[in-house]
Amino acid sequence: MAKRPKLQDDFITLAHGNGGRYMRELIDHLFVHYLQNESLDTTVDAARLSIDLMSGEQELMVTTDGFTVEPLEFPGGNIGSLAVHGTINDLAVSGATPIYLTLNAFIEEGLDVAVLERILAAMAEACRESDVRVVAGDTKVVRRGQGGGIYLATTGIGLRPRALKLGLELLQAGDKILVSGSVGDHGTAVMLAREQFGLRGDLQSDATSVFPIAQSLLTIPGLRFMRDPTRGGIATVAHEMARACSSTVRLLESSIPVKGPVRAVCEMLGYDPYFLACEGRVVAVLAPESADAALSLLNDNGFRDAAIIGEIMSGPSRVVLETRLGGERILEELEDDPLPRIC
Amino acid sequence: MAKRPKLQDDFITLAHGNGGRYMRELIDHLFVHYLQNESLDTTVDAARLSIDLMSGEQELMVTTDGFTVEPLEFPGGNIGSLAVHGTINDLAVSGATPIYLTLNAFIEEGLDVAVLERILAAMAEACRESDVRVVAGDTKVVRRGQGGGIYLATTGIGLRPRALKLGLELLQAGDKILVSGSVGDHGTAVMLAREQFGLRGDLQSDATSVFPIAQSLLTIPGLRFMRDPTRGGIATVAHEMARACSSTVRLLESSIPVKGPVRAVCEMLGYDPYFLACEGRVVAVLAPESADAALSLLNDNGFRDAAIIGEIMSGPSRVVLETRLGGERILEELEDDPLPRIC
Numbered sequence: 312m313a314k315r316p317k318l319q320d321d322f323i324t325l326a327h328g329n330g331g332r333y334m335r336e337l338i339d340h341l342f343v344h345y346l347q348n349e350s351l352d353t354t355v356d357a358a359r360l361s362i363d364l365m366s367g368e369q370e371l372m373v374t375t376d377g378f379t380v381e382p383l384e385f386p387g388g389n390i391g392s393l394a395v396h397g398t399i400n401d402l403a404v405s406g407a408t409p410i411y412l413t414l415n416a417f418i419e420e421g422l423d424v425a426v427l428e429r430i431l432a433a434m435a436e437a438c439r440e441s442d443v444r445v446v447a448g449d450t451k452v453v454r455r456g457q458g459g460g461i462y463l464a465t466t467g468i469g470l471r472p473r474a475l476k477l478g479l480e481l482l483q484a485g486d487k488i489l490v491s492g493s494v495g496d497h498g499t500a501v502m503l504a505r506e507q508f509g510l511r512g513d514l515q516s517d518a519t520s521v522f523p524i525a526q527s528l529l530t531i532p533g534l535r536f537m538r539d540p541t542r543g544g545i546a547t548v549a550h551e552m553a554r555a556c557s558s559t560v561r562l563l564e565s566s567i568p569v570k571g572p573v574r575a576v577c578e579m580l581g582y583d584p585y586f587l588a589c590e591g592r593v594v595a596v597l598a599p600e601s602a603d604a605a606l607s608l609l610n611d612n613g614f615r616d617a618a619i620i621g622e623i624m625s626g627p628s629r630v631v632l633e634t635r636l637g638g639e640r641i642l643e644e645l646e647d648d649p650l651p652r653i654c
Numbered sequence: 655m656a657k658r659p660k661l662q663d664d665f666i667t668l669a670h671g672n673g674g675r676y677m678r679e680l681i682d683h684l685f686v687h688y689l690q691n692e693s694l695d696t697t698v699d700a701a702r703l704s705i706d707l708m709s710g711e712q713e714l715m716v717t718t719d720g721f722t723v724e725p726l727e728f729p730g731g732n733i734g735s736l737a738v739h740g741t742i743n744d745l746a747v748s749g750a751t752p753i754y755l756t757l758n759a760f761i762e763e764g765l766d767v768a769v770l771e772r773i774l775a776a777m778a779e780a781c782r783e784s785d786v787r788v789v790a791g792d793t794k795v796v797r798r799g800q801g802g803g804i805y806l807a808t809t810g811i812g813l814r815p816r817a818l819k820l821g822l823e824l825l826q827a828g829d830k831i832l833v834s835g836s837v838g839d840h841g842t843a844v845m846l847a848r849e850q851f852g853l854r855g856d857l858q859s860d861a862t863s864v865f866p867i868a869q870s871l872l873t874i875p876g877l878r879f880m881r882d883p884t885r886g887g888i889a890t891v892a893h894e895m896a897r898a899c900s901s902t903v904r905l906l907e908s909s910i911p912v913k914g915p916v917r918a919v920c921e922m923l924g925y926d927p928y929f930l931a932c933e934g935r936v937v938a939v940l941a942p943e944s945a946d947a948a949l950s951l952l953n954d955n956g957f958r959d960a961a962i963i964g965e966i967m968s969g970p971s972r973v974v975l976e977t978r979l980g981g982e983r984i985l986e987e988l989e990d991d992p993l994p995r996i997c
Binding site for chain 1: 693717792994
């Protein structure tokens with residue numbers, strides 16, 4: 312096996328789960344180190360399987376995701392709908408149509424059965440809306456104090472046109488970056504639902520299927536890449552893009568849609584909304600001549616907050632935020648994050 | 655939605671996870687109630703997907719499993735190898751060849767990175783042995799005190815010959831029941847590794863891939879059904895069979911292979927070894943005229959402890975154990991189980 316840097320820590324910390332640098336190191340230095348094979352690519356949202364289909368025009372795609380949100384229910388959803396939407400979304404931004412799901416539930420002894428029912432009902436509703444089917448499942452019960460109520464793990468299977476060209480490797484200087492709606496709603500809604508900072512509010516999570524958005528964007532020639540900015544927010548997606556094309560990603564503070572309550576919470580707690588999770592947004596990268604058409608299409612389809620929020624520029628691999636006042640600051644890769652169990 | 659009996663409990667208990675009656679009710683009355691669709695069948699180990707393949711002779715199979723074993727490492731394996739083997743085995747007993755895995759890891763803050771490395775190394779080794787590839791993964795970190803070190807969820811994807819006829823619906827009175835090796839080794843090894851009853855021992859778990867066994871048995875005409883007896887042991891598989899064909903499953907105590915240490919622990923603690931988990935055995939049902947050939951084949955392939963342990967008989971749907979002394983007792987469906995986190 313290839314020699315690789317050791318993890319800097321001897322014990323797993325919360326930062327290993329936040330979507331940022333430590334998590335990337337955990338995955339690259341441990342998971343990928345041991346499990347690498349020609350089919351494993353941690354920079355994609357869904358993997359292509361080398362199984363030839365009857366329809367030669369389609370290919371089989373798979374993705375998997377774990378969900379640990381606290382509280383289990385929050386304005387705009389619960390861990391059940393979140394799991395279905397999150398898995399659908401990873402397929403959708405890969406250009407695939409989700410068809411099947413598998414479900415694992417790790418349930419903590421003592422969980423209220425009424426809560427479990429609401430979680431399952433929300434899963435069922437989310438599956439119906441998106442026409443996906445749960446085809447296999449497993450449940451485990453762990454002792455009281457060994458789980459957070461319930462954790463879910465879902466795997467999604469879908470089909471994608473073989474001819475589709477989409478991926479980080481297509482990015483180039485000059486490309487425009489679009490977001491389909493306001494950022495940080497999910498992270499903020501979950502934080503408020505915890506009431507842990509003495510804050511309350513009725514902000515809704517943005518958690519939903521982005522399949523309709525992704526399908527719209529796929530009609531635009533010049534679409535290069537899509538991702539749903541979950542853990543680590545749009546700033547983390549921007550870092551992935553900057554790394555992939557060894558260029559500078561420039562984001563415009565004045566163009567990034569941030570709702571009032573999100574901005575207020577961020578100002579109070581000193582957070583950057585660009586690092587907060589969304590669960591129903593798409594970040595898309597488009598050739599410069601296609602960006603306006605993509606934006607118009609989303610606006611016409613009811614995504615009024617969609618916006619072009621930046622571009623890729625020649626320059627060192629980094630993420631720069633042009634502030635409202637015309638200055639600029641570097642958005643560093645996320646390191647510490649006080650918010651575990653956000654998705 | 656169909657009207658269905660309510661769960662008897664308002665809160666989830668450990669018995670909802672033990673493989674027995676309460677778990678079946680949890681799954682049927684809640685999970686299936688909400689998530690039912692024409693592709694969901696909880697009586698199978700792996701689901702057939704309705705996606706036509708280029709090779710018209712094969713069909714796509716998927717299975718999923720969660721793993722919560724405590725301790726994370728035990729004689730004969732760890733949670734990593736267990737997860738790979740368990741998922742491979744569900745495909746194998748369905749007659750499929752496993753090809754791809756997806757992996758979810760829920761890691762508890764504070765987990766020793768050295769333990770995580772050993773878990774991943776064991777996964778990698780188990781994947782190599784069985785020629786399967788991890789193609790997608792996700793990691794989440796939960797706060798200290800909200801997890802049991804690490805929980806894993808794996809989904810397996812494989813291919814199965816379309817022409818294969820195998821399933822609970824084929825069972826009929828007169829069929830013989832075969833087990834590929836000694837029962838209860840895994841459950842007992844994990845129990846001993848906990849030292850929770852003041853017991854110690856170096857019994858190895860039987861956890862391994864049963865793919866070679868399953869492939870051997872598939873060459874026997876008259877093979878009707880296979881299952882790997884994990885949670886709830888062979889008695890639970892016997893109950894599934896009795897329910898499926900509304901007949902009596904008769905097991906012969908004197909024929910069921912049980913190792914000395916397993917027997918000793920069971921006698922000390924008052925357990926029935928027939929309810930203890932195996933993680934590397936196959937229970938197979940064969941037409942009466944095929945049973946001896948199947949047994950010889952397994953014996954010749956090195957499975958010296960394989961044995962014909964019973965049969966299906968006309969009679970009420972129940973499981974009867976013919977004791978060594980020639981008497982008989984009913985093996986009731988598992989209800990309480992003092993051993994959570996066994997797999």
